[in-house]
Amino acid sequence: MRNLRQILLEEIPEFKAKGEAFLKGELGKMDFKKVSGGFGVYAHRDGKHFMIRLRILSGVLGKEQLVAICNLAERYAVPMIHLTTRQAIQFHKLSLDNICKVMEEGLEYNLYTRGAGGNYxxxxxMSPLAGLMKEEAFDVVPYAMAANAYFLQRINTYHLPRKLKVSFTSDKADGSQATVQDMGFVATLKDNKPYFKLYLGGGLGRNPRKGIPVDRLLPAEEALYALEAMVQFFTHEGDYEHHHKARVRYIADRMGDEAFVNCFWKYFETAKVKGGLDFSPEMPKYTKVGKTVEINHIAITSQKQEGLYSYYFHPLGGQLDxxxxxxISNLIEPMTDVHVRLSMGEGLYLVHLDGEEVQQVAEALDADNYLLGVEQTRSCIGVPICQMGILESQKALKAIVDYFKAKGNIKKSLPPIYISGCPNSCGVHQIAGIGLVGNKKKIDGVLTGIYDVYxxxxxxxxxTHLGELIGEVQEDQLPGFLYDLASKxxxxxxxxxxxMEANKEEVEQLLSK
Structure with a gap:
């Protein structure tokens, strides 16, 4: 990775020059985005400040990296940190100079931003508790990390039609959403040997699609060949002319599922002939001696390692300073083998805690943890920060929570609510029990904010199935609608x-009020 770091360091001055041209008005918003996305940077809506996205490899964050992130955030006075819906950490509201400093200094701690956006x-x-869950097929951590290394080693060389999203899941709960990705690897066993069930051509956003379940199982040691096959498949068959039809799923739409899968396997066989990507990892050994305690707590999960626990922490809307x-960093620093695993739900797990440690963590963090009822709601960044946003999704989230609390009942009858401020599905609304999508329409001649309700x-x-659009609700009426629904x-x-099975029409009537 030393050579990669040097290459990425040498790219920063050129990126900064593009940023300066953007700030001077010499480079348009979309032209700058084409460059900046590949560096994990996006301009805020105000055209003066920027966001930078740190690639936390499969969400696994060691103590040293966590300290480095805290130091960077403090040194450059980061006013807002966002835990994303894809196991990354975003710094918001930074100047161009400070963005470049974070980019440069982060490399010292293997905190990469290259390819965290753009067509990369x-x-x-990865399932955030992979290797720790009692009901998993096998530990996918080494495979996910190998996939990260495979991509990073050549991250500055890709020329893809659009972004490529890959996930590894170790259990049926699909904690990495592998069944709705461009390429999903789901761990399974056959004759007590590790294989992956592949899901191909999925994706959320506009024209969403579930991944195609592939009948042929992939021996786990051939995972990197499958990655190389997908990269070559996408590169050669993807649409470079039409941006909105350039994701992998549109190839499947064009070819049909069977032809799409067959074509993928042709690229796979070509990769196999070239060779060099066999991967047989040494599986992680978990040696920490646990301490078993009797505990019943919404945030605490018993690991399959005896006497060890994980604590889930979810800041409201994924936002924290x-x-x-x-x-959190200071709390876990003296604890042996404890580290962070980011979730796909804007939260984080502290893992490998023994019974005494998990009680200590709960006592320290429970007051800042939002896990009850509608507090679990997820939201993208939205307006006024996001350039693509239509509505203020984070504001909507807070309004929902405040409304329920003002009523004196947080309500636990609703599933987690996922909010996207526009149809791009950064809030993954299409796989939610209740999904909300920001939009605008004229009502009585007035342009009004509304949320489409899935x-x-x-x-x-x-x-896996995608949410069904059942109606819309005006922005200012959203909290009341959800509270009335929860009460019913x-x-x-x-x-x-x-x-919902018995009363769908009643819900539609509630929306039509």
């Missing part, structure tokens, strides 16, 4: 799914 392979996602992140989305292996469900003593 993105951070490889460096002081809170520093508190329901009954789900993302689990073998049961509570009154029936049914689950959300049971209620």
């Amino acid at each position: 392979p993105r951070n490889v996602a 460096y002081r809170l992140l520093r508190k 329901m009954k989305g789900k993302c689990t292996v073998g049961e 469900i509570e009154a029936t003593h049914q689950s959300f799914d049971q209620y």
Whole structure:
């Protein structure tokens, strides 16, 4: 990685020159975005400040890197840190000079931003508790990390039609959303040997698609050949002319599922002939001696390692400042083998805690943890920061939580709500029990903010389905609609799914008020 670091360091001055041209008005917004995205940087809506996205490889964050992130955030007075829906960390509201300093100094700690945006392979996602779950097929951590290394080694050389998203999942809960990615690897066992069930050509956003389940199982040691096959497939068959039809899923639409899968396997066989990508990892050994305690806590999960636990921390809307992140860092610093795993839900796990440590962590962090009812709501950044945003999705999230709390009941009858401030699905609304999408329309001649309401989305292996659009609600009426819905469900003593199955028309009427 030393040579890669040097290459990336040498790219920064050229990036900065483009940024300066943008700030002077010499380079247009979209032309700058074409350059900046590949560096993991996007301009804010005000045209003066910037966001930088740190690739946290498969969400695994060691103590040294966590300290480095805290130091960078404090040194450059980062006012807002965002935990994303793809296991990354974003710094917001920075000057161009400070963006470049974060980019440069982060490389010292293997904190990469290259390819965190733009038409590049993105951070490889992974089940956040891979290797720790009792009901997993096998530990996918080494495979996800090998995939990250494979992409990073050549990250500055890619010329893809659009972004490429890859995920590794180790259990049926699909914690990395592998069933709705461009390429998903789902761990499975056959004759007690590790294989991957592949899901190809999925994706959220405009014209979403579930991944095509591939019948032929992939021996786990051939995972990197499959990656190389997908890169070559996408490079040769993707659409470079039409930006909005350039994702992998449009190739599947054009070819049809069967021909698409067959074509992928042709590229796979070509990669195999070239060779050099066999991968048989030494599986991680977890040696920490645990301490078992009796505990019943919403944020705490027992690991398959006896006497060890994970604690899930979810800041409201995925937003936190460096002081809170520093508190977490200082808390785990003396704890043996404890590290951070970022989730796909704008939160983080502290893993490998023994019974005493997990109680200490809960006591320290519970007051800042949002896990009850609608507090679990996820949201993209939205307006006024995002250039593409239509509505203020983070403001909507806070309005929902505040409304429920003002009513004196946080309500637990609703599933987690996912909010996207525009149809691009950064809030992954299409796989939510309740998904909300920001939009605008004229009502009585006045341009009004509305949320399209999707329901009954789900993302689990073998049961993934995309949410169904059932109506819309005006922006200012959103909290009241959700509270009324929660109250109706509570009154029936049914689950959300049971209620929706029997009362879909009633919900549609509630939306039409």
